[in-house]
Amino acid sequence: MARHLKLLVQRWSSRVFSVEVDGAPRYFGIREQLRGEPVPPDVFSEVQKQDRCYSLLVCSGDRVTGDRFHWELRDRLQRQLPPGSGLRSMSSFIPDQKGSLLKGYFLQSRAGNSSLIEDILTDLEQRNPVLVCSYSQSEDGQQWTQCLWYQSEDNPVRFCVVPSETPKHHPSVLNMINSDVFYSLDEACDVLKQCGDIIPETRSVLGMLPSSLDARRKPDFPVIVIEGLDATGKTTLTESLRDSLGATLLRSPPQCLSAWRGRFDREPPLIRRAFYAVGNYITAEQINQEASKSPVIVDRFWHSTAAYAIATAVTGPVSNLPHEGAEVYHWPGDLLQPSLVILLTLDPEERKRRLRSRGLMKTDEEEELDHNKLFRTRVEEAYRRIVGSACIALDASPSADLVLQQALLLIRAKCHL
Ligand SMILES: Nc1ncnc2c1ncn2[C@@H]1O[C@H](COP(=O)(O)OP(=O)(O)OP(=O)(O)O)[C@@H](O)[C@H]1O
Numbered sequence: 397m398a399r400h401l402k403l404l405v406q407r408w409s410s411r412v413f414s415v416e417v418d419g420a421p422r423y424f425g426i427r428e429q430l431r432g433e434p435v436p437p438d439v440f441s442e443v444q445k446q447d448r449c450y451s452l453l454v455c456s457g458d459r460v461t462g463d464r465f466h467w468e469l470r471d472r473l474q475r476q477l478p479p480g481s482g483l484r485s486m487s488s489f490i491p492d493q494k495g496s497l498l499k500g501y502f503l504q505s506r507a508g509n510s511s512l513i514e515d516i517l518t519d520l521e522q523r524n525p526v527l528v529c530s531y532s533q534s535e536d537g538q539q540w541t542q543c544l545w546y547q548s549e550d551n552p553v554r555f556c557v558v559p560s561e562t563p564k565h566h567p568s569v570l571n572m573i574n575s576d577v578f579y580s581l582d583e584a585c586d587v588l589k590q591c592g593d594i595i596p597e598t599r600s601v602l603g604m605l606p607s608s609l610d611a612r613r614k615p616d617f618p619v620i621v622i623e624g625l626d627a628t629g630k631t632t633l634t635e636s637l638r639d640s641l642g643a644t645l646l647r648s649p650p651q652c653l654s655a656w657r658g659r660f661d662r663e664p665p666l667i668r669r670a671f672y673a674v675g676n677y678i679t680a681e682q683i684n685q686e687a688s689k690s691p692v693i694v695d696r697f698w699h700s701t702a703a704y705a706i707a708t709a710v711t712g713p714v715s716n717l718p719h720e721g722a723e724v725y726h727w728p729g730d731l732l733q734p735s736l737v738i739l740l741t742l743d744p745e746e747r748k749r750r751l752r753s754r755g756l757m758k759t760d761e762e763e764e765l766d767h768n769k770l771f772r773t774r775v776e777e778a779y780r781r782i783v784g785s786a787c788i789a790l791d792a793s794p795s796a797d798l799v800l801q802q803a804l805l806l807i808r809a810k811c812h813l
């Protein structure tokens with residue numbers, strides 16, 4: 397037991413904890429003993445003397461179960477917590493160690509609510525793969541300590557909370573590959589297969605995959621992908637290109653998955669991104685078939701899947717994105733590469749005007765694009781950083797006809813059409 401505790405203490409104190417405050421991560425570490433003067437980390441700076449704080453970190457060995465639990469936990473906590481409680485996203489990780497990220501929440505309870513919150517936490521920890529910690533403040537208000545919840549009654553191990561340097565990588569970057577961005581069809585299929593019992597629709601989705609895929613097959617005719625944020629004019633341009641070039645128009649996710657798309661949009665990122673990744677491979681097979689007969693125009697493809705996933709996984713400014721050239725921006729080796737990818741760019745105000753005049757329903761991510769300027773700039777920057785089939789930006793603000801003419805010039809120059 398003593399050895400087990402020692403190991404736990406060693407492992408736990410090598411971790412950094414990150415709490416989202418105003419859309420950006422704030423970091424703190426823990427130490428067995430304090431060296432030097434205590435400096436309360438800014439995460440706790442707004443906590444009142446009588447308030448209590450808690451963290452919940454999901455630590456399931458099965459990532460599908462863990463991600464679904466983490467996803468549902470926010471709603472559950474929002475329903476159960478007494479009014480006035482604070483709830484923030486939180487994570488814990490070992491700097492630079494891939495796969496070390498644990499996701500969770502940080503709670504702040506107002507004086508008088510502690511016993512209700514503690515009942516909720518005890519029940520949660522007993523029934524679920526979650527590790528709860530409580531935080532208490534010293535009498536002089538200068539020092540916070542962290543205590544593992546399940547040990548808090550007898551022989552508790554108390555850690556001193558200390559400020560931590562901002563790590564080189566945003567914590568989400570550590571778990572991004574094959575969790576937010578899938579690098580092979582097999583990896584994406586593995587996730588969907590694990591969901592078979594909880595989401596029966598996955599069997600139908602997997603049933604749409606062709607029996608074999610050949611990413612190295614060179615299409616006879618050019619394959620041109622049109623990318624961009626919503627309402628930048630992709631539908632308008634792809635339809636005009638189809639007519640002007642006598643091309644076949646495809647999209648990703650493909651038509652055959654539309655019945656299940658809404659279902660997967662309600663799932664946590666791991667499952668949702670696996671669905672869109674698989675969609676790209678189904679579209680790739682359709683491209684292979686059609687590009688032997690005519691040019692093919694594709695409305696969204698891999699860039700959309702990767703850029704939205706990366707930009708959602710990290711928070712804060714563009715500088716929090718994985719650095720330019722990082723592995724996460726590479727084109728997957730087993731996915732067909734288009735001949736040309738055009739990225740439609742548009743001034744945010746004009747994009748909003750077009751959205752309003754179209755007046756259609758928006759997904760959560762589209763809502764987010766409207767309200768969160770940082771998210772929008774992260775998506776656009778992630779689009780630009782993707783290599784392997786890099787995109788060429790095209791200003792989509794002129795009239796639809798002028799944008800078409802510009803796109804045709806690009807296609808003729810790059811694809812010799
Ligand atoms: N060049 C243009 N100038 C002015 N309006 C445009 C132009 N291109 C498209 N629009 C209009 O802007 C709106 C959005 O265009 P469109 O549906 O083609 O965008 P989209 O990128 O396909 O959107 P989404 O990704 O959400 O499907 C539509 O009402 C369309 O008629």
Ligand SMILES: Nc1ccn([C@@H]2O[C@H](COP(=O)(O)O)[C@@H](O)[C@H]2O)c(=O)n1
Nearest residue numbers: 626648649672696697698700701704761
């Ligand atoms: N290949 C794709 C296509 C789309 N997505 C995701 O869908 C959302 C945008 O699609 P619209 O049809 O509304 O334009 C966006 O949130 C992407 O996450 C994708 O991942 N891969």
